[in-house]
Amino acid sequence: MPQDTHILLAHGGGGAKTQELIEDVFSSYFANPLLTADDAAILPLHDQRLAFSTDGFIVQPWKFPGGNIGKLSICGTVNDLACMGARPLWLTCAFVLEEGFPVAALHEVAAAMKEAAEKACVAIVAGDTKVASKGQVDQIFITTSGVGQVLPNATLSGKNAKARDAILVSGDIGRHGASILLAREQFGIEATIQSDCAPLWHLVSHLLDKTKPHVIRDATRGGVGTVLYEIAAQSHKGMLIREESLPIDPAVRGLTSMLGLDPLYLACEGCLVIIAPEEEADTILDILHALPHGDKAARIGTVLEENQGAVLVETPLGAITRLPKPTGELLPRIC
Amino acid sequence: MPQDTHILLAHGGGGAKTQELIEDVFSSYFANPLLTADDAAILPLHDQRLAFSTDGFIVQPWKFPGGNIGKLSICGTVNDLACMGARPLWLTCAFVLEEGFPVAALHEVAAAMKEAAEKACVAIVAGDTKVASKGQVDQIFITTSGVGQVLPNATLSGKNAKARDAILVSGDIGRHGASILLAREQFGIEATIQSDCAPLWHLVSHLLDKTKPHVIRDATRGGVGTVLYEIAAQSHKGMLIREESLPIDPAVRGLTSMLGLDPLYLACEGCLVIIAPEEEADTILDILHALPHGDKAARIGTVLEENQGAVLVETPLGAITRLPKPTGELLPRIC
Numbered sequence: 254m255p256q257d258t259h260i261l262l263a264h265g266g267g268g269a270k271t272q273e274l275i276e277d278v279f280s281s282y283f284a285n286p287l288l289t290a291d292d293a294a295i296l297p298l299h300d301q302r303l304a305f306s307t308d309g310f311i312v313q314p315w316k317f318p319g320g321n322i323g324k325l326s327i328c329g330t331v332n333d334l335a336c337m338g339a340r341p342l343w344l345t346c347a348f349v350l351e352e353g354f355p356v357a358a359l360h361e362v363a364a365a366m367k368e369a370a371e372k373a374c375v376a377i378v379a380g381d382t383k384v385a386s387k388g389q390v391d392q393i394f395i396t397t398s399g400v401g402q403v404l405p406n407a408t409l410s411g412k413n414a415k416a417r418d419a420i421l422v423s424g425d426i427g428r429h430g431a432s433i434l435l436a437r438e439q440f441g442i443e444a445t446i447q448s449d450c451a452p453l454w455h456l457v458s459h460l461l462d463k464t465k466p467h468v469i470r471d472a473t474r475g476g477v478g479t480v481l482y483e484i485a486a487q488s489h490k491g492m493l494i495r496e497e498s499l500p501i502d503p504a505v506r507g508l509t510s511m512l513g514l515d516p517l518y519l520a521c522e523g524c525l526v527i528i529a530p531e532e533e534a535d536t537i538l539d540i541l542h543a544l545p546h547g548d549k550a551a552r553i554g555t556v557l558e559e560n561q562g563a564v565l566v567e568t569p570l571g572a573i574t575r576l577p578k579p580t581g582e583l584l585p586r587i588c
Numbered sequence: 589m590p591q592d593t594h595i596l597l598a599h600g601g602g603g604a605k606t607q608e609l610i611e612d613v614f615s616s617y618f619a620n621p622l623l624t625a626d627d628a629a630i631l632p633l634h635d636q637r638l639a640f641s642t643d644g645f646i647v648q649p650w651k652f653p654g655g656n657i658g659k660l661s662i663c664g665t666v667n668d669l670a671c672m673g674a675r676p677l678w679l680t681c682a683f684v685l686e687e688g689f690p691v692a693a694l695h696e697v698a699a700a701m702k703e704a705a706e707k708a709c710v711a712i713v714a715g716d717t718k719v720a721s722k723g724q725v726d727q728i729f730i731t732t733s734g735v736g737q738v739l740p741n742a743t744l745s746g747k748n749a750k751a752r753d754a755i756l757v758s759g760d761i762g763r764h765g766a767s768i769l770l771a772r773e774q775f776g777i778e779a780t781i782q783s784d785c786a787p788l789w790h791l792v793s794h795l796l797d798k799t800k801p802h803v804i805r806d807a808t809r810g811g812v813g814t815v816l817y818e819i820a821a822q823s824h825k826g827m828l829i830r831e832e833s834l835p836i837d838p839a840v841r842g843l844t845s846m847l848g849l850d851p852l853y854l855a856c857e858g859c860l861v862i863i864a865p866e867e868e869a870d871t872i873l874d875i876l877h878a879l880p881h882g883d884k885a886a887r888i889g890t891v892l893e894e895n896q897g898a899v900l901v902e903t904p905l906g907a908i909t910r911l912p913k914p915t916g917e918l919l920p921r922i923c
Binding site for chain 2 (some may be wrong): 256257258259260261262263264265266271274275277279281282283285287288289293294296298299301303305306307308309310311313342343345346347348349350351352353354355356357359363364366370377378379380381382383384385386388389390391394398400402413497513556567585586
């Protein structure tokens with residue numbers, strides 16, 4: 254395949270192009286046994302295991318129904334740690350601000366970070382602020398990094414999906430992506446969809462208390478579809494999902510039908526994909542349904558031994574089709 | 589003092605305006621016992637102490653004599669950890685790339701990161717890549733975060749400066765700032781000044797082996813002058829430096845005289861400010877002089893009980909003047 258000579262928006266989409274860039278550039282230079290393909294690196298320190306992750310946030314607009322870039326930056330990193338079975342402990346945040354950005358807006362962002370950090374029981378322990386001249390950065394970018402402590406019994410990884418495992422989601426899908434689409438006001442559509450942006454450690458900690466899931470991932474940038482493709486590749490398994498069982502908010506469904514988008518590729522910021530032994534599926538649903546941000550949890554499919562690396566969708570009429578692989582950038586600057 | 593309603597370049601300069609922004613916004617929302625005013629937060633984990641820091645890099649141009657943004661992003665975070673007496677262990681890096689950025693340039697940046705990380709004996713363990721549309725970010729920004737393990741005997745902090753302590757620098761000052769100035773080609777000056785950008789953990793570890801310094805800081809964004817003002821404020825002491833004893837490269841001196849700049853306010857990226865008991869000053873110089881990046885080390889002054897919060901400069905003729913406090917942004921996007 255001829256390689257791109259210049260960075261494309263698709264390289265930031267979280268799909269195949271992003272993967273290509275990671276493999277061609279970053280993995281080849283940074284290769285080491287600890288470098289992770291999961292949401293956070295797992296680091297041995299004496300008899301402890303730490304999780305360490307980083308995430309950059311450039312969402313545009315910086316404020317949207319259900320949150321802002323500050324809330325998003327805390328939830329995103331907290332959830333990356335949580336998905337490795339790590340109790341989030343400490344965060345750092347690095348701001349790049351555009352000259353002329355309103356200080357009142359920065360207060361709003363910082364207040365949202367404070368609130369989200371308190372909810373997630375993490376402390377922001379260090380920070381950095383850079384300012385770029387007008388036009389050299391678009392308003393505000395935030396990078397948060399986090400360190401957490403991996404629970405002794407947690408061995409979560411995309412590699413661990415097993416044939417016949419149940420595939421579940423912890424909430425309805427695509428709400429963050431849909432809220433950003435609407436916030437850009439490019440469609441003249443009168444609807445309010447709240448982003449699902451939320452810290453989810455409490456869901457993971459309750460699950461790990463009582464069950465032994467194999468994989469937990471938060472379905473951010475590329476949505477549930479992209480995450481399932483990643484897990485299919487890491488575990489060399491196939492993923493079969495039933496279209497009818499996908500929990501989708503009616504407003505999100507309306508928007509995606511109108512625009513011809515697949516909700517499976519819309520970003521979530523408060524929804525986990527969970528892959529667990531078949532016999533634990535009902536317990537997991539019971540646990541999630543009783544918790545905040547878990548009430549819409551649903552079983553959506555099954556892991557297959559065959560169709561390795563692929564994601565299949567069963568339509569309401571029983572036909573099985575292959576989900577088109579994520580390639581491009583559906584929507585830039587979604588998170 | 590009336591507060592600014594919009595972000596100014598000076599808020600990113602590392603001086604008084606940056607301090608104001610940190611106090612008015614970030615510290616007020618993020619306040620917690622672990623939030624640091626030093627280069628990295630110190631975090632208790634069972635019987636260990638971890639250091640955790642983050643730093644955003646937006647230097648323009650992204651390539652300059654002596655390095656590029658990739659090398660800078662590794663050295664900057666390694667040195668922030670080192671300054672807390674922490675052996676740097678693990679780094680994460682988050683990229684924001686502009687659509688259209690050349691992939692070959694990204695290879696150059698990643699190769700420089702690999703080389704700097706190997707020199708500093710740290711592993712890059714996790715990363716993130718976002719792409720912004722053309723014009724929404726200037727080429728490439730990198731945020732690196734780092735975790736290190738604090739040596740058992742290290743208790744370094746800006747608060748610890750004591751009256752009569754010696755003030756030393758580990759190398760000649762202002763070279764990074766001068767190299768960026770020249771790389772911008774705005775002056776029609778024919779000179780090459782190499783940035784001093786280098787990882788410095790080896791200097792700190794040798795020092796902590798044999799001596800007990802009170803403060804170590806890397807004199808980045810605001811230069812040695814700004815760092816001394818920070819330490820003066822944290823420790824409630826005065827800082828007296830002798831102009832004649834400042835190690836300054838002749839090319840840097842030439843450039844700063846011509847442009848009317850003070851080398852004390854030019855950024856360094858491979859130079860430590862060390863404050864240590866008077867009786868250890870000679871040992872420290874001996875140790876530094878024998879190590880790479882330490883050969884230009886010099887004693888530049890003394891900590892005073894009086895003149896709390898101020899930095900004084902003794903001129904070659906013996907007059908003592910107060911160093912003007914850093915307020916504005918000398919040079920935006922220097923690191």
